[in-house]
Each structure stands twice: as structure tokens, then as C-alpha cells.
Amino acid sequence: MPVYEFRCQNCRRLVRLRMSFSEYETAVPTCPHCQSNQLKRRIGRVTLAKSEDARMDAMMDDTALAGLDEDDPKSIGKFMRKMSREMGEDMGDEFDEVVDRLESGESPDSIEESMPDLGAGGDEMF
Numbered sequence: 249m250p251v252y253e254f255r256c257q258n259c260r261r262l263v264r265l266r267m268s269f270s271e272y273e274t275a276v277p278t279c280p281h282c283q284s285n286q287l288k289r290r291i292g293r294v295t296l297a298k299s300e301d302a303r304m305d306a307m308m309d310d311t312a313l314a315g316l317d318e319d320d321p322k323s324i325g326k327f328m329r330k331m332s333r334e335m336g337e338d339m340g341d342e343f344d345e346v347v348d349r350l351e352s353g354e355s356p357d358s359i360e361e362s363m364p365d366l367g368a369g370g371d372e373m374f
């Protein structure tokens with residue numbers, strides 16, 4: 249099934265939901281972060297399962313998400329470190345810095361604020 253992206257108008261987070269096209273037509277999706285239904289569709293960002301996505305999905309569905317607590321920076325940091333290891337890629341100094349700061353308990357919002365370039369051109373996971 250394709251993944252559709254939405255932007256939550258309430259908490260401004262990027263929301264990815266997997267649904268069939270007919271569901272997409274009729275569903276009123278709810279933000280998993282704040283339960284708002286003010287989700288704006290991001291037209292043109294429909295992602296069909298490519299190999300990379302399939303690998304990501306497998307990781308997300310699998311053990312990677314088990315134990316992830318999005319309200320706990322340390323948990324997010326651990327999760328991101330694990331993701332980068334799974335991908336086998338050097339994610340760069342900025343990524344390392346973010347992970348380090350998350351793991352030391354700093355909130356993602358405060359990190360984002362101090363690193364304005366963060367997420368430019370990349371995926372906003374959180």
C-alpha cells in the first residue's frame with residue numbers, strides 16, 4: 249500500500265499514513281502525535297514502495313519501533329542511532345550531533361531550534 253504524507257496543522261509535524269487509495273479518498277486521518285484531525289495532504293509526495301522504502305518499512309514494522317517512546321529524547325536518540333546502523337551509511341556530523349544531544353536528554357524541539365538547517369532536504373522523522 250502506498251504511504252501518504254500529511255502535515256499536521258496543529259502540531260506542524262509530518263505524518264505518514266499507510267492506506268489504500270480509496271481510504272485516502274474518504275478517510276479523515278488523525279494525527280498520531282496530538283490526535284488533531286487538521287491534517288493537510290501533501291499532494292505529490294505519494295511514495296510507492298521502492299526497495300529503500302520497503303527496507304525502511306520492514307525496520308519500522310519490525311523491532312525498531314518496539315520500545316520507541318517519542319516523548320523521550322533518549323529513546324529517540326537510541327532509535328536514530330539504530331536506524332543509521334541498519335542503513336549502514338554515514339549520516340554525517342550533524343546527525344551524530346543530534347543523536348548525541350537526544351541521548352543526553354535534550355528535547356528534539358530545542359535541538360531543532362539551535363540547528364535551523366536541520367531537515368533541509370532530508371526526511372523529517374519527528
Ligand SMILES: [Zn+2]
Pocket residue numbers: 256257258259260261279280281282283284
Ligand atoms: Zn499533530
